[in-house]
Amino acid sequence: MNFLALDFETASSQPHSACSIALTMVRENKIVGEFSTLIKPDTPFSPHTINVHHITPDMVQDAPTFAQVWPVIKQYFNPNSLIVAHNAAFDNRVLSACLAYSGFTQPTYLTLDTVRTSRACYKKLPNHKLNTVADYLNISLNHHDALEDSRACALILIHQATHFDLSLLKPFVSYYPK
Template sequence: MTINVLDDLCVFDFETSGLDPAKERVIEMAAIRVVKGVQVSEFRTFVKYDGKLVPKITELTGITDEHLVNGMEEKQAFLNLRRVMGPKTLLVAHNATFDLAFLHYAMFRISEITFGNPFIDTLTIARGRTTYPHTLTDMCNKYEIKLDGAHRALADVEGTLALLQAMHAERPLDEWINKLSYVEKYGKPDWVPAHAELSPVVWKK
């Protein structure tokens, strides 16, 4: 049965203390739930972090240790996020391999469960449909989408949602559900969802 990807979806994004989802932590999160093209809920928060951010993260995101002092406790933040997501909603992210891994490790750390939601990765679609480069900023430029405040969670969510809608209007995205690509020369990611269809791409500039 064909699924309309715009029927019920949740676009989400994490800013993190580093790149390793097994060791690092989410420091900011945002999500927008859309049902039949209408935004029905939005969630964003800083997440309390037990450590000091490395300068590179602050340089990239603008997030400082002071932002995180009064952030939401990790467990409560992820419980709230999962309420927005729901158990069966289509999850959407740009470079979903990264965000889904952080979601998995956080959920498992907090409650020893993971998620089973279907998902779409706009980066994987970009690699399949357009030429390099494929960052969210580059893809928004290609589709003439305004992206203010890249590398902040809510801005990236809004950009990803607009990108998804533009790509879907161009050609339906149903075939991309649960598909993830990875750059062959860097090897397979350490973790992907059990229901992911993983495929390599050759990175050509």
């Protein structure tokens, strides 16, 4: 499979408050590249999100804004791209909000949620959170680090693509936005 795994961390509950983004590029079921950067959001950080991902306002002080990051990564988001995330609704919503907030047009792309594919593939797990699935597959994970999360998501889908019939995964692919 060829796809791009995406993960965002946000500064607050506001979806346009991305403070970190990571992409893991996969070609023929092999990781071939990664991109990660902190992002300086135009919103205050909430104590709750800092406790989750440990990114602080001081850490992003000199980071680029989303408007500066998007021109670097937008080439990966087109109707032929498969963008994968663990809990894709969250990451797609953050991307859409950041694009709208920054005045960029929302691209259309294919998306797949590895929470949903994990429920179909690993039915006996107690839950299908990223850390649970990663642990089950012996994938190293420093959870809530965007690059670690995008890499784990990529490795989960690679495992599914190589150990299960791909027709099992097809129903989970859809266009975003619909």
